[in-house]
Amino acid sequence: MASTPGILTEWPWKPLGSFKYVLVVPFVVHSWYDMLVKDKSERNMVxxxxxPFLLWRLLHNQIWITLSRYRTAKGNARIVDKGIEFDQVDRERNWDDQILFNGLVYYLANYAFVGASHLPLWRADGVVMAMVLHAGPVEFLYYWLHRALHHHFLYSRYHSHHHSSIVTEPITSVIHPFVEIISYFLLFSVPLLTLVFTKTASLMVVFGYVTYIDFMNNMGHCNFEIVPNYLFKIFPPLKYFMYTPS
Structure with missing residues (x-):
C-alpha cells in the first residue's frame, strides 16, 4: 500500500475476497442466454x-508469471539480482482485480454503445487507426500521466504502492490503487472508443490491442531482458510501440 493512501485506494469488491467474480455472473448468463435463444442476426457476439477473453488474459498473465519466476529462480540474466520477498508476493496477489474491472466495464460498454455490440472480425483501417492513436496521443498522455503520478502528492498517496516492489514481476505492472487503474483504463480506452465511434472497430483489433497492452506490461516488468538492444538502433521508432525492462 502507498505510504499515505489516498481516497479510492482499495478495490470496491475487496470484502468479497475470492467471491469477487460473482460480479460478472449476471453479465455472463445474459450474454450466453442471448446466444442460445436469439436468431443469428440478433446475437451479441462481442x-x-x-x-473467453477474460480467461485468456488470466492465462496470458499466468504464463508470464511462471516464466518470470522460473528465470528468477534460475538466477541468470536478472536485471535486479535479488530474490522476491514474501511481502511482495502477498501484496501482488490481487493482480487479477484489474482484469475483473475491465471485464465489468466491457460488458457495460457493450450494452451502452450501439456500435460496440456487433463488430466484424477484421478491419484493416481500424488496425492502422489504433496504431496511430497509440503511438501518438496515448503515449504522449501516458508520459505526462506517469510524470504526474511521480509528483510527491500523488506518489505518496497512490503510485508508491506500485514501486514498493523492488524486484519486479510481470504482474507488478498492474499492481496499483483502484483510482490509478481507472486512470490507465481511461487512457488506453481512447483508441478503442475512437474505433467504436468511427465504426472502424473489429473483434481482432479490440481484443488484439488489449492483449498487446498486457504483453507490453508483462514484458516491461519481468526483470529479464528479451528484446535485443540493437533492434532499437536499427529501427528507432520501435520505442514508440514497445518498452523493455531495462
Missing part, C-alpha cells in the same frame, strides 16, 4: 466473447 458480449459472448468477453468471458
Amino acid at each position: 458480449a459472448f466473447l468477453i468471458l
